[in-house]
Amino acid sequence: MIGRMLRFSIFGESHGKCVGVIIEGCPPGIKIDVKKIKAELERRKGIERLSTQRREKDEPIILSGVFNSFTTGAPIVVTVENKDVDSSYYEKIKDTPRPGHSDYTAKIKYFGFNDYRGGGFFSGRLTAGIVIAGYFAKEILAKAGVEVKAYIKSIGKVKARNLSVEEIFNSKNSFCPDEENFQKMIKEIEKAKKNGDSVGGIIEVIASSVPPGLGGPFDEDLEGDLAKAFFAIPAVKGVEFGLGFKIAELRGSEANDSFIIEDGEVKTKTNNAGGILGGISNGMPIVARIAFKPTPSIYKPQKTVDLEKMEEREIKLEGRFDPCIVPKALPVVEAMMALVLADHLLRWLSWKGFMNLGEE
Amino acid sequence: MIGRMLRFSIFGESHGKCVGVIIEGCPPGIKIDVKKIKAELERRKGIERLSTQRREKDEPIILSGVFNSFTTGAPIVVTVENKDVDSSYYEKIKDTPRPGHSDYTAKIKYFGFNDYRGGGFFSGRLTAGIVIAGYFAKEILAKAGVEVKAYIKSIGKVKARNLSVEEIFNSKNSFCPDEENFQKMIKEIEKAKKNGDSVGGIIEVIASSVPPGLGGPFDEDLEGDLAKAFFAIPAVKGVEFGLGFKIAELRGSEANDSFIIEDGEVKTKTNNAGGILGGISNGMPIVARIAFKPTPSIYKPQKTVDLEKMEEREIKLEGRFDPCIVPKALPVVEAMMALVLADHLLRWLSWKGFMNLGEE
Amino acid sequence: MIGRMLRFSIFGESHGKCVGVIIEGCPPGIKIDVKKIKAELERRKGIERLSTQRREKDEPIILSGVFNSFTTGAPIVVTVENKDVDSSYYEKIKDTPRPGHSDYTAKIKYFGFNDYRGGGFFSGRLTAGIVIAGYFAKEILAKAGVEVKAYIKSIGKVKARNLSVEEIFNSKNSFCPDEENFQKMIKEIEKAKKNGDSVGGIIEVIASSVPPGLGGPFDEDLEGDLAKAFFAIPAVKGVEFGLGFKIAELRGSEANDSFIIEDGEVKTKTNNAGGILGGISNGMPIVARIAFKPTPSIYKPQKTVDLEKMEEREIKLEGRFDPCIVPKALPVVEAMMALVLADHLLRWLSWKGFMNLGEE
């Protein structure tokens, strides 16, 4: 479970019956539109012409927690069935862990009992559950006027230009608001694909209109909770907020955001802090960047070991691999940010309600 | 509280009676040496000649959980008293939030009731509790042969060379194993100081001899739990593992770590993953880097707002500020890594014990 | 979620698609026999000739966490579909809360958005998920030699005689080891049924061969965790351990259990404490009694209010009601005890493993 007031957990396996999610603590009365959930799941398929993974129709099946199209307040469970899975290949390679995958560590942790077919519980397919939970979180946030948007910041060494929050939110390109560099990113992916290789990238995610006061110090730190959520996405190796690692190179006079008054509200002139000070939202857009490693599945031959015979050997993977998972991860990253923010919004509403007690 | 089997929480305020920590779930029978706790707290003072902060003697007072010099298994509480605090200055500036500090967001979150003196609960002084908890965690890990070491990777734009894990663990310089660049780092800090400014930096932390199998997917992800712990340290703006953000620029064939056999054990040839695959330790050293922003307190005049009058104004901070908190953060970062790893070690021992049930 | 190392949550609604359970932290390598799960679910149907509730075939569908008939260590989700539900009646009475039911409080808590059909998430049908989770917990406990058995202690004013733990575990009557009084209990239920009424009762549950050392003080208290689990079963109004409420009438010299040595092990002569001292198991059988109120659904006319018109009125319920839920609750009570004990067994194995570290 991740979260305190809004909590969720994913389940399922890549080649099992289904993948899914359980959401607890979701307030009642939220209007649910299954078409929108499907649309979010569609986004998980990435850039169509680049994506070669299995194209099963992802139909969300709501098992509980929604009644007459509204959330009831009871636990919500939604699943997506797995179809057309062929696991024969994974039987063949189950003793030769694929480099960059969790095959080896899963085998150790689960004493060999893990479902190794298609990565089992570690498969990227499990992110379907995250995206579904994210839909509910986004609807919670919508009531408070908060919006979340993720886009591709870089693919390999190709970077998107720095754009304003408005440009990013208003862009019609759902993958990257910098159209020019987006075309270069696509080429970068195609190049990797042609070489039987894969490529990594960075996603930037922004939450706008977040009220100040969400989060807290120590175990309530918004950055910490967001980072934990982002690292729960497979292939993430780095998370930063605002200027992130860049800020370590600066002087305090360059890094500090001056406070100003804008339309009668306290804002900061710059947003180097990425909207979070002392673990608490400051009313500016929350900005995070998440680094994804290249898809570990590649066609190039790789070195591994046979865990049964305990000898080194070469492995050449077969199947359909995605040369880059970054485009598909956009709705997953958005979902994670929405889930953490919605949880903290609900915590914040509790204290706000308490302060107002007796003053109604 | 952070943690599941080993859990801890910090408390106290910069100008209150004390700061401290509560640790729950610490196994009994661990020999406690108060001198070692003091030595860890001493490290929190950083590089002596550069550090200008208050020099109070930090005496750890064990209130509970230790008996006859051994942990009892009951909750451990340790405090460090605050001495010689002068809060008059903070009364003066309580309505003009210091840029880069939590003054503004704390005021919002706590509806104006937060202890604003010296940053209150948000003060770097609270890290004393983390360091104390870290001592207990390190003793837990020591029993499993795990060691944790942090060093300064960069100050401003000055970076330490890449060294081997052995070089890093064997270095006599407790701040940075790259002596040459360490001298440059010191100069960088002195330069910032002379300008009434401050400077940020990056810490790298390594855990060696971590058994494979710690951690897990989703909410048990070792990267996620470590990141949450690191972000709970004030001034952290980025966390990455292994190659981190750099890995996003690579091809899969470059990023994947080949599996090899070494001394009869499965290892990886490179360690781009930083010792963690699928959220689970793989037996290689766990390597993380944490980006710290420059100390927000600087002598240069800054722009802020008067929250009472709701008008912009200038603020010129007075007092003794540290031009760089990175050297002092080393034991804090080590503590956080030790705490998370000890928690996951205890979880792992549970399943291991279960697998062995009936086979004794 | 209930539990720390072994955690579970139920979901579903009485008239929704299904009911189910998610189990997290279940160790890998446990052999799963679906027939045994079905058998446990069958027990939820109670005494056949007395039970009039819907007789749908409860087929457990394992959605995740089991592979090749063994638990994998990943989250386990199991559902049971709902069939043949007719919700029309509940539409009619949705504004007139049934006395003794959660209709009114659910409506308040969920702001009217709760699924009111058949009690929704509050239905006794949700206990199917608990029973399923209990199966997994029992298999965990079996590896440590722990067994759990519940039986009917009383129905209305008819009480079973006090029997020895051996007699209780060896009885062939799966409802009550005191055959004579069991027949009287059945008559008591039949009498209530004939009057269009219902009757309550008490279940006693015993865990044998529990190793000493499970549990702890305060938030680890075995009695507290068991009580929380038992109260999560609908209709429970009281929980007691050992002599329970009776012990409040005694002198210390009567209540204290003398320590003795038996077969080289420390035992107590009596078991007034019900196997738990200071919140920790003492190696004696753990004995708890749980009081169930009479089924709130009865055919006799009752007074209620129309929440729309805010006026009092009479309600006469229609449908098939169980005159007594106690017989059906036996596997639910066993499941709850098994789940809590398995969780604490896993916690205990962690510390035990730690104490043995380095001594292997």
Next chain:
Amino acid sequence: MIGRMLRFSIFGESHGKCVGVIIEGCPPGIKIDVKKIKAELERRKGIERLSTQRREKDEPIILSGVFNSFTTGAPIVVTVENKDVDSSYYEKIKDTPRPGHSDYTAKIKYFGFNDYRGGGFFSGRLTAGIVIAGYFAKEILAKAGVEVKAYIKSIGKVKARNLSVEEIFNSKNSFCPDEENFQKMIKEIEKAKKNGDSVGGIIEVIASSVPPGLGGPFDEDLEGDLAKAFFAIPAVKGVEFGLGFKIAELRGSEANDSFIIEDGEVKTKTNNAGGILGGISNGMPIVARIAFKPTPSIYKPQKTVDLEKMEEREIKLEGRFDPCIVPKALPVVEAMMALVLADHLLRWLSWKGFMNLGEE
């Protein structure tokens, strides 16, 4: 930690430096009156002339979380020092566990490292921390108009008459509103005392003006959370709500509370459910009864074993023992109820705030 939004944990040992409590999630802005905390601690001393335990002055020391007499929202830590403790006796009996105490189970659980002096962490003295936390919880509840009151329902076989909630709340006798039977209870305690024995009893606790809607099903069940909190009090062996165990003897038509309208609000005619339906408060007074076993420390000789020599022997305890802990437990029981209700009030305010979002 117990609780979700309002969380607390106790620490300390009977013969250590102090006992204390940490409270997290307490909202800011609550006016704190140390005199009131002291008054609550005074109540822990019971009926003066009957109580023979150590009479140290319990001075609460607030270490954190309170500033200018108001809670800040940061973690609150309060300690009470231990004075005049003589541990020599406990050294003598450390291998001969006292019957009815946690000596034996603590030794097993903590592998012999527990602080055995005066019961260590298991001592009734630890309830000081609970009472202190309860003070904060009561102040939270006061803002919502909720009041909590506990009184002695029985001592040994002497029972207080059933009185109305008004009579109970308005009684000037702070121990028992039934003056006549209270005098008999005192005699019962004196009789036990004269015989070198002790006696148990039952406490009833009532919360009035609780808004409907607090709590929930399964892991949010108000009865479950209250029971877990009550069982965390040493010597508790049973917890029941409303009619409790008695309800198991009734017919549904007798047990169900009819809904009525009173002053325009939905109430129930009777309160057999003790204010909780489906785990959720229904707006009626919440009524619980808690069974306390007799003080295990008695002067009469008892049978125990020598754990070192593994042989049976007699033990005759020395020191000052309380012949009955029930009177002293009143503020502890009130504190636990207040803490759980305040936690659930804060959870409920979150959803309430969410429902009102956008409607302000």
